[in-house]
Amino acid sequence: MATASEASHPPTSAERKAAAARARSAHEAGRADRHERLARESASPFLRDAHLRIAAVHRSTAACHRTAAELQDAFAGRLMAWACRPGSPRPLFMTSVAKACGSGGAALTLVGTEFADLALAASDEPSRAAQELEFLLGEGPARDATSTVGPVTATGDALARRWPGYGPAVGELGIAEVAAVPLSMDGSCVGALTVYDPAPGVAGTSAFAEIADALTRSVILGPAGVADLCEGIDLRARVHQAAGMVSVQLDCPVADALELIRAHAFGEGVPAHRVAERIVEGELRLG
Amino acid sequence: MTKPVSQQRLAKAFVELAASPVAEPADLTGLLWALAEHGTELFGDCAANVLYFPDGQASAQVAGTGEELIDLARDAVDWDEGPGPEARRTGRPVPDTDLDGDRARRDWPRYARRARELGYGRAAAVPLRVGADTRGALALLGPGPTPLRPGLLELGQSLTDVVGWTLDRERRLAESRALADQLGQALTSRIVIEQAKGTLAASLSISVDEAFQLLRSHARSHRRRLTDVAQDVVDRRLKLPPRG
The missing domain is CATH 1.10.10 (Arc Repressor Mutant, subunit A)
Known part of the structure; x- marks a missing residue:
């Protein structure tokens, strides 16, 4: 396993990111604990309420970093397995994201003010093809999720009703269900995460939104910035x-x-x- | 500069304070007033005032219940005397202190005299922490010589921490907005560079790699950012001559 530079060794790098995300999670949990204690000790109802709300914000940030750590752990595991199989294709971070979402395929789209569709990363070919349709047609779940900053889901016939161009075209790829959530943080929306044919019930669960949140806070707008995703990111x-x-x-x-x-x-x-x-x-x- | 704060407005300010208003920045002045006002109310017959230095050493914002207290807070900052500036400087609470005692007379000569003239006999303060920094303080002033009620400083600290947390949150919100903007700009400028490569390649009948060299050397020799040169090429404001 030894390499000249640890930093360039992919599994080590993913493990380090996992450790950093876990440390951030622990830090946030500590802050939540502190505010919960302050709420208990608080004499004023205003204060008690304020501390509980603050604690809730830290709890949710802690959960978000924990999810990010799990994503990096899963990715590190894949990279480790890949390193033992010379010649096999290098795993993509987005594949770990798709698996975590309970879906075979996932795509991430980044949007900007000037270009509606700045860049994408996909877990596999079918997901890439589906995201490509959105790029070509200018309509679809990622676009709706970013423009409304809310979750979008459509199945079967609803696909064509909602998107007259994209719906039938994505159906031809053999995709029967799409679900997308915005990648947003504190009011800034930077894109969307879309999953294709997720396992039943995934679209409605909070896990999907949590993963999007973890991606946004910990990876895309995290300390390492989008560099984390860069190997898999495509600017066209x-x-x-x-x-x-x-x-x-x-x-x-x-x-x-x-x-x-x-x-x-x-x-x-x-x-x-x-x-x-x-x-x-x-x-x-x-x- | 006194500002009457109704009970209702106070309650609202404190609920809003931690209600995670994600997009818009909190009403900062309102928060400081709420801290001073709510503090005074919670602290019984004690008066409260707040010092806040938004950017390190820059001028202080002060809030308090009444002209006299606000003036006292301003003087405290100017003289760098009194419990508020001290808590702010050290980042630690200043315990209940007799304004007529040796310590106050020695360390805060002007402040202690002015506060006594206003009828206060005791003073204490807690730091206003914003993230890892101490950005101000909540000062408490008690009437007469009776020591402050036990637990008052802890209560004051708890209240001040909530305000500090909100101020810190504002800072973090601004940072994440900046990060999102940077990401968008970074990607956009890379796209514009690709478009400029294509534009140059077609107009000069050269390869996209040669077009990139041309863009780069133009940017370097004119000391301009590659992105700006690329944008000008795409918008046809700039025509680059073929090399050689």
Whole structure:
């Protein structure tokens, strides 16, 4: 197991992150204990109430960091197994997230003010394909979860009723149920976590939202920042390069060029990055 | 600058205080007033005032029940005397002290005299802790020579801790909003750079890798941020000449 640098050894790094998350959890639990004690000792009803509310905030933050530690532990376990099997594909952090959600597949979308869809990370190919549909069509559960900052779930026929384009298309991927929760912290929404065909009942449980919360606080906006996810995160670099090229070729704004690429990809039934690849290679000209 | 605070408003302020208002910042001045007012009410015939230094050494915000107390709190800050500034400086409670005693006369000569003139005989304070820092204090003043009621300082500390927690929470909220913004900006600027690579590659008939070199050397030689150069290229405000 020895490597030249421990920091670059993936299982060790995940274990260290797990330990850090556990330490943060313990710290928060300690603060909750303290405020619960203060509430018990409090003579004033206002104060008692205030301390109990404060304790509740710390309890929930403690739970959030504990969940993050469990995610990192599970990921470390996968990495360990992977390290013993030379040549096997490297596990993705998102796979641990999907498993923790009781789902075969999960995708994470990050949104910004300027671009509705900044980046994504997916646990597997079908989840990536489903998220790609959302990118191409501009509608779907992640988009709704971020715009309403609330949970979204749809099953079977409801998929097509809710999203006339996305619903049938995601159905063709063999997906019968989608559920998404916003990645939000203290009023800032940075994206959404979507699961595909979760185990029965998962969508309604608080566990799903807790995992999203843990991802947001401890991973995405955590001390290491999005660097934690970076290995698995996709900014669609090729698609944006192609959009730049199309904007010159057609003398149009880059946003319109992006729209054209999306429409072309959906029309052809291929992912946007395939179309982009051909544009960048000079094999395809739109317009 | 006195501000009458009704019983109802007080109750509301304290409920709001810890009610996790996630998006909007709490009414800071309101909190300080509530602390002073509620303190006075809880502390029976004791008067209370609050000092708060939002950013380390910058000017203090003070709140108290009545003009005279507010003036006294301001003077205490100016003179750096009295239990409030002391609790703030040391981060520890200042126990009940006789304002006519040796210690008060020695350490707080001006403050002790002014407080006595206003009819107070005892003074104590607890620190206002915001996260790991002490950012102010709650000072308690008792009428006449009778020592302060036992347990009063603990009560004051508990009350002050709630306010300190709320102030700290505001700070953490601002930090997480900044982090979310940074994340969005970091991703957006990487996207704009990719778009600029494509824009340059198409207009100069070069590869995207060559386009990136061109962007980078332009940014370096003009001492501009790569993101800004990329944005100008994407918006067609900047046309880069081919290299060589």
